[in-house]
Amino acid sequence: xxxxxxxxxxxxxxxxxxxxxxxxxxxxxxxxxxxxxxxxxxxxxxxxxxxxxxxxxxxxxxxxxxxxxxxxxxxxxxxxxxxxxxxxxxxxxxxxxxxxxxxxxxxxxxxxxxxxxxxxxxxxxxxxxxxxxxxxxxxxxxxxxxxxxxxxxxxxxxxxxxxxxxxxxxxxxxxxxxxxxxxxxxxxxxxxxxxxxxxxxxxxxxxxxxxxxxxxxxxxxxxxxxxxxxxxxxxxxxxxxxxxxxxxxxxxxxxxxxxxxxxxxxxxxxxxxxxxxxxxxxxxxxxxxxxxxxxxxxxxxxxxxxxxxxxxxxxxxxxxxxxxxxxxxxxxxxxxxxxxxxxxxxxxxxxxxxxxxxxxxxxxxxxxxxxxxxxxxxxxxxxxxxxxxxxxxxxxxxxxxxxxxxxxxxxxxxxxxxxxxxxxxxxxxxxxxxxxxxxxxxxxxxxxxxx
Numbered sequence: 001x002x003x004x005x006x007x008x009x010x011x012x013x014x015x016x017x018x019x020x021x022x023x024x025x026x027x028x029x030x031x032x033x034x035x036x037x038x039x040x041x042x043x044x045x046x047x048x049x050x051x052x053x054x055x056x057x058x059x060x061x062x063x064x065x066x067x068x069x070x071x072x073x074x075x076x077x078x079x080x081x082x083x084x085x086x087x088x089x090x091x092x093x094x095x096x097x098x099x100x101x102x103x104x105x106x107x108x109x110x111x112x113x114x115x116x117x118x119x120x121x122x123x124x125x126x127x128x129x130x131x132x133x134x135x136x137x138x139x140x141x142x143x144x145x146x147x148x149x150x151x152x153x154x155x156x157x158x159x160x161x162x163x164x165x166x167x168x169x170x171x172x173x174x175x176x177x178x179x180x181x182x183x184x185x186x187x188x189x190x191x192x193x194x195x196x197x198x199x200x201x202x203x204x205x206x207x208x209x210x211x212x213x214x215x216x217x218x219x220x221x222x223x224x225x226x227x228x229x230x231x232x233x234x235x236x237x238x239x240x241x242x243x244x245x246x247x248x249x250x251x252x253x254x255x256x257x258x259x260x261x262x263x264x265x266x267x268x269x270x271x272x273x274x275x276x277x278x279x280x281x282x283x284x285x286x287x288x289x290x291x292x293x294x295x296x297x298x299x300x301x302x303x304x305x306x307x308x309x310x311x312x313x314x315x316x317x318x319x320x321x322x323x324x325x326x327x328x329x330x331x332x333x334x335x336x337x338x339x340x341x342x343x344x345x346x347x348x349x350x351x352x353x354x355x356x357x358x359x360x361x362x363x364x365x366x367x368x369x370x371x372x373x374x375x376x377x378x379x380x381x382x383x384x385x386x387x388x389x390x391x392x393x394x395x396x397x398x399x400x401x402x403x404x405x406x407x408x409x410x411x412x413x414x415x416x417x418x419x420x421x422x423x424x425x426x427x428x429x430x431x432x433x434x435x436x437x438x439x440x441x442x443x444x445x446x447x448x449x450x451x
Contacts, residue, residue, distance in 0.1 A: 002125060005086070005121075090119055159267035167224040168225045174217075174221070187203065331423065365430065369419065393433060412439075
């Protein structure tokens with residue numbers, strides 16, 4: 001939800017900025033949306049709940065209030081006082097939309113919908129000024145990961161369900177029009193000079209293209225609510241949706257609406273996948289870079305446990321490697337040896353447990369690629385919380401294993417990598433794991449000395 005907060009906050013700031021270009025026309029009592037028209041139409045047909053603070057702002061305060069709204073939406077974008085500014089931003093979006101009721105469109109509506117769920121979630125937990133300020137207050141350069149919260153899970157699920165309802169309603173609504181049945185709806189839209197930003201009239205010579213796109217759009221919208229929950233179909237549904245919305249921007253000029261609709265797609269992606277992707281793009285941890293034919297190994301983050309042992313200072317000299325892929329194991333071992341890391345290769349979880357008892361100072365690298373489903377379950381539910389809770393480790397997994405990450409809390413010294421990735425990234429993550437466990441051990445030691 002932090003990424004959604006940034007994107008929706010940016011779009012909110014942009015829309016408020018655009019409203020300001022015609023502020024007198026849109027929001028003054030005698031403007032295009034006059035209060036007389038609002039009273040005679042909006043409040044009459046939509047009821048007393050169609051409220052906006054703009055109804056009560058004096059003329060001389062219009063510009064100061066507008067600038068304050070700009071500042072608030074900017075704050076939610078950067079994640080400053082997120083809990084407060086997100087709620088205020090929702091009020092701002094709704095107020096602007098109702099005050100300029102006959103000048104808004106789908107962008108304002110989807111913006112407000114997404115901002116509602118940003119308010120519900122702990123959307124300032126990551127990628128925010130709030131988190132940076134917290135690190136300054138605590139004196140830690142790296143804060144502990146935020147545990148998954150009920151409110152955030154509800155917000156994510158509600159976003160998903162809302163999109164299903166939106167697309168289902170859009171699809172069923174289109175089925176009431178004859179042009180969507182005969183396949184001419186898409187052509188009529190492309191040929192409409194009022195919306196035309198890209199001349200697509202040459203498609204008149206290829207009517208089967210517009211007819212196919214018309215029927216594909218209907219099929220996609222109606223089936224979205226059913227197929228989006230299927231793991232194999234989800235990427236294709238999201239790709240089709242992204243293509244459709246970006247095409248709306250390219251050919252009909254509604255770039256902001258088409259782009260904003262894709263922001264909610266992040267709710268359908270794995271939060272861990274998004275975090276790893278962001279780290280790769282930002283250059284913090286290139287977790288996903290690399291060659292697809294290279295199998296990298298690792299060890300994993302512990303489940304939430306109140307009995308977790310306090311980490312102790314350790315040196316990166318010995319690594320226990322669990323990798324059942326022969327070629328990958330040999331290449332990874334060779335890479336470790338090249339870097340003067342003593343490596344013990346094991347093939348089963350039982351062998352891993354034995355080695356953990358023999359060497360309490362070794363780091364751990366576990367590749368889940370060839371482990372059975374039962375072993376993966378044992379790894380996440382038993383071995384991690386009890387045996388690896390105080391170990392620097394890296395776990396390498398495929399996308400199908402990420403379902404287990406919803407049940408774990410990820411301290412900084414327990415690293416996760418998604419396959420495929422480069423061995424140099426594995427080395428980097430292992431070094432980070434040792435660095436973080438030593439930093440935490442130092443903090444605990446300092447606290448004990450003060451006590």
